[in-house]
Amino acid sequence: MSLKRYLPVLQWLPEYRREQAASDLIAAVIVTIMLIPQSLAYALLAGLPAQVGLYASILPLVLYAVFGTSRTLSVGPVAVVALMTAAALAPIAAPGSPEYLAGAVLLAVMSGLMLTAMGGLRLGFLANFLSHPVISGFITASGIVIAFSQLKHILGIDASGHNLIEIAGSLAGNLGNVSLPTLLIGAGALVFLMFARSRLKPLLIHFGCGIRMADILTRTAPVLAVLVTSLVAWVLELDALGVQLVGEVPSGLPELTMPSMEVSVWKQLAVGALLISVVGFVESVSVGQTLAAKRRQRIDPDQELIGLGAANLGAGFSGGMPVTGGFSRSVVNFDAGAQTPAAGAYTAVGIALATLLLTPAIAYLPTATLAATIIVAVATLIDFPALVRTWRYSRADFGAMLATITLTLVYSVEAGIIAGVGLSIGLFLFRTSRPHSAVVGRVPGTEHFRNIQRHRVETSRHVTFLRVDESLYFANARFLEEAVMDLVTCQPDLKDLVLVCPAVNLIDASALESLETINERLSDAGVRLNLSEVKGPVMDRLKNTQLLSRLEGTVFLSTFEAWQTLVSPSEMPVTSVP
Structure with missing residues (x-):
């Protein structure tokens, strides 16, 4: 019984049936198609080479299938964690440098160690110290920062900054250097993806397409954008016109990577790794519990810590970046009919095949297309109506939410989440110190x-x-x-x-x-x-x-x-x- 508790794969694998395998394979194909452009995009967001996103979508998925308790959670790179990775690495190295990549690997390993230790100590309850308004505010602000940070790729200009004020100022100062070909590619991809998200499915159904097929085709829109813009870039040789492309991506499976053993680097990244662990765990558990409830299943938060810890250790030792459960991918996995965590393992096989076979084509992919993919993905994270709802219900919670948003926007993601945790605990102590x-x-x-x-x-x-x-x-x-x-x-x-x-x-x-x-x-x-x-x-x-x-x-x-x-x-x- 204790072995099954720490290896949840032993609970479902002995009873795994052919019908479940068929459903898992269909879900894996759909999620793989969705995950390929997302992996590339989130690596770009984190300031890492494109292949790092692919590497983070192979071994972590297999390890989560062994140690995780959610039947439908899809683990991999996500937008908020990618942003936090970039913020944590910015003080120690320049994006794209070997030190920066080594730092990302170390972040994943440190996060994996922290999550695994927390799971062993049964600290899953710590997720309760982040109130929902604070998490909602942090994710909304992070979504805004992420969207603005990607405008430089859409416009084809240089811009930098770690908060909204710095990014907006840098963008404004370089507007005179906008690249028209890049803008056409980026804006075109952005308009298409926004149309696909909001209008494509009803349109396909109107023309006689089945609901399930229309949903699948809508999910593949980012892949279509990647294929079309890559083909255009190759045929028209857009790199000669100043359009930035992803460039050559090494083919083949990731090799075993060892993290840096420098104590000074571990100390510098400790806070960042802890915040990534906590935020990733809260996001993952929230998604996992929501989807499990729909099927009258349950997840174990303590074991989820171990599952996510193993996934991050796998990401680090295979040259990837920090990972967690993604909301959009998990919902797609659920809707596509995934029955067991084996769907994640099948998805890992699909990503591995893409890493082996598709990397030559990725070289012609415009970074503006990936930026458009990120902007459309994070648009769903921005929830301004939550501010109004929280204001109407609780002024204290609204204050904590607004402070989290403000600090994240004008200072840094670390300041925002630390303030959010502090305010959540402070509000709890204040309320319970004067009990009704x-x-x-x-x-x-x-x-x-x-x-x-x-x-x-x-x-x-x-x-x-x-x-x-x-x-x-x-x-x-x-x-x-x-x-x-x-x-x-x-x-x-x-x-x-x-x-x-x-x-x-x-x-x-x-x-x-x-x-x-x-x-x-x-x-x-x-x-x-x-x-x-x-x-x-x-x-x-x-x-x-x-x-x-x-x-x-x-x-x-x-x-x-x-x-x-x-x-x-x-x-x-x-x-x-x-």
Whole structure:
């Protein structure tokens, strides 16, 4: 059982059937066609040679099929991770240099080691520290930066920068050097790909094409753009007119590559590798869980860390770049009918064949076409309506989202994601440090208790029921003390205080000390402290402390039991009016 847990391939491979293999092969063909131009494009985005993207789409897919738990996740280079790779490598080497390529290999290996270690330590829960608004804001800002960074290839000019301000300024300063042939190729590819994404499928269906076939043809639009523009570049010899081409790409499978062992380089790339690991894991798990839910399957986040770690180690040792699960490819893989991770392994075979046979044709591919492919792909990442939705629902989350977007755009992707993580944790601590609490009363004629400020309920002058709607830990322990003493001060006739604890899942050492302090202070004031609805695991821990033996009051199974015991039958309850 433990071996199957760490090698999920043993769970599905023994029961692998011919029908599943057929479905996986069809999905692999479709994803391979889609992945070839994407791999080339994302290598370009990362500032790496085109073949690096292909290398990162072979061994990582095979290793994920062995160690991953998602049946349909498609692993490989993705836009956001490619951008983060470029940002991490920029301080240590110039794009295209041997040191830069060695840095990309090291980033993949470091990310793989970090992810594998996190999986071994079962740290999959760390993904929860990045709130959805922060991730959405980071991806939106990254999409904008990526799109602007590719305009230089569409225009055929030199431009540089690591944030939107630098890139926009560099583009504006070089507009006088626009290459018309490059612009025609890039703009033409961009218009075609945008048309294909939004209009081609309905048009094909209108002319009698089946829905499935129309979908497949739409997915192959980037390949068609690559083929047509490469043919035009070859026939018209566009490189002589100043159009930048991908150039000669080494044919053959990747060779074993060893990462740099220089400690100084490891230190320089440590933060970048960690951020790539975290962001890649969050993106991958989000996609994997969404697709798994549609088939009533599940993924194991801890094992996903190991699966992605193995994929990145495979990418690094085979001369590739950092990888993770891609949203668009995974959705295509799912829609194409992939049944098992074997579809990814078949896709790896397809990419390997492309690396062996198609690299001579890739030499004539204009970089403007790849830039157009990237721009159209990242357009789906930009989600401005999310800003409006978040603003309407939560001003605090909107603030974290806006700060993440702003820092990513005007400073760097690292600053944006670090700020996002910090703000996510900060917001959590702020909210839980001032937990919602309410004085509750009995709904007349029932055993239910509700907030006296929202419902018409019965209360007692001698007994107060305070419901705490949060676990108790160091950040809110003092807040509870203050809330309790404020209640006691305002109620001179109070004899019993009942802490209603249905939402308390944890009481840490600091909160325990606060409860002991509350018990002593209430006792000095002539008030008994009681507890109700304490959960089993919390009670188990409290039994190992002095609190229960020193408690002036009682621990009640339910709030209604406390009402029956503490509120005198002769007392006329006071009915509150909200």
